[in-house]
Amino acid sequence: MKIGIVGATGYGGADLLRLLHQHPKVNEIILYSSSQEGVHIHESYPHLSTIYEQSLNEINVEKIAKQVDIVFLATPPGVSAELSEPLVNLGVQVIDLSGDLRIKDTEIYQSWYKRESASQSIIDQAVYGLPEWNKEAIEKAKVVANPGCYPTATLLGLAPLIKANLIELDSIIVDAKSGTSGAGRSPSAITHFSEMNENFKAYQINKHKHTPEIEQILQQWDEGVEVITFQPHLVPMVRGIMATIYAKAKAPITESDLRKLYEENYQQAPFVRVRPEGAFPATKEVYGSNFCDIGVTYDKRTGRITVVSVIDNVVKGASGQAIQNLNIMNGWEEQTGLAFVPVYP
Structure with missing residues (x-):
């Protein structure tokens, strides 16, 4: 198969090249x-x-369609909105790593992203690429909207609880931390070394654009979900996301039952690893890999369930998950080209 990567000079594009080289x-x-x-x-x-x-090639839709079978769009918001539809119309499979095709409601997209949305026709064609929960639709897709990094960690952590109707839907709080690579390669005042070294900061309080993406998928799983509290933070590391998720349980539950629930939900998911009872993952333990590691517990004193979900934001949160979707779209074994262990230490 011939692969195209648009936006090859960003972190996501460079990591796609690294991983696809050995696919x-x-x-x-x-x-x-x-x-x-x-x-x-x-x-x-x-x-x-x-x-x-x-050398890097110019972006010309007609030329791209003649040269490749599938295109990864590792581009900033707005670019995919212009390129996706003409590429699909020319018979090219598209996997979009930007947020342009994830939000189904164009008004919600424009409100959060502060830009014009893609056309409704291409948005309607786009399948949300969370393989653990949307595999059948991905298998038939011509265009996939690769999930954001924060939503990947959050949704994988929340899904078993939502599907089993175990939590109060208005009690969900997601406290998430990310390494600075999530902000992309372009330098900014918030991410350069003297600002982030020995520092820890909350950002985009109550207005992060991944919030409606998370809510949209939760609402598809349970229409009773209205809104959640989602707050991201930057930590002085390069890669990694930790989403610590809190929710009020509808009824008391044992930690062993919670763990059994997660194990049953993810027993056919090769890239989700559920930690033993009483153990919780760290970002270093998934570094450079396509794994999502999850630990879960119940606090009898407060009646709350706590989920800790970690991923590498550049791999499972971007390039690795995109290749996982590539495999599923083409009927290949899901782990093809991705069956490597994390880098540690």
Whole structure:
């Protein structure tokens, strides 16, 4: 299969190239960039110098459609809104790593993203690419909206509780932390070294654009969900997300029953690992991998369930999950090209 990556100079695009290079079903990768056309990728990422020798290509939809079978759009918001539909119309499979195709209601998208949405027709075609809970739809999809990093960790952590109707739906609080790579490669005042080193900060309080994405999927699982409290933080590390999720249980439950629930829900999910009773994951334990590790407990004193869900935001939260969707869309084994262990320490 021939693969195209649009937005190859961002962190997500570079990680896609790293992972796809060793994918057994991929025999050619072509990189496209609007900002660095004609430049070699190793000028931005020297660590990729031996695996890709061509210069970056211009973004021309007609040319792309003739060159590749599937395109990953690892682009900032707004770009996929323009490129996805013409690519799909030309017969190219599309996996979008931006947020342009995730929100079904265009008014909600425009309110949170502060920009024009993609056309309703391409949004309606896009399948939400959370493989553990949407595999059958992904298998038939021509265009997949790859979930955001925070939503991936949060939804995988919450799904068993929502599906089993175990929690008060108005009690959900998600306290999430991310490494700075989640903000992308462009430097900013909030992420450069002197601002983040030995620092820890909350940001986009009550207005992070992943909030409606999380709520949309929760509402699909249980229409009783209205809103949640979601608050992200930046921590002084490069990769990783930890979502610590709190919710009021409808009735007392044992920790062993909770763990059994999660194990049953994820027994066919190769990239979700449920921790033993009383054990909780750390971000370093999934670093560089496509795993989501989950620990869960019940506090008898407060009646609340606590879920700790961790992922690598660049892999399971972006490039790795996108390749997982590629595998499912094409009928390949889900773990193809992704069956590697985390990097530790």
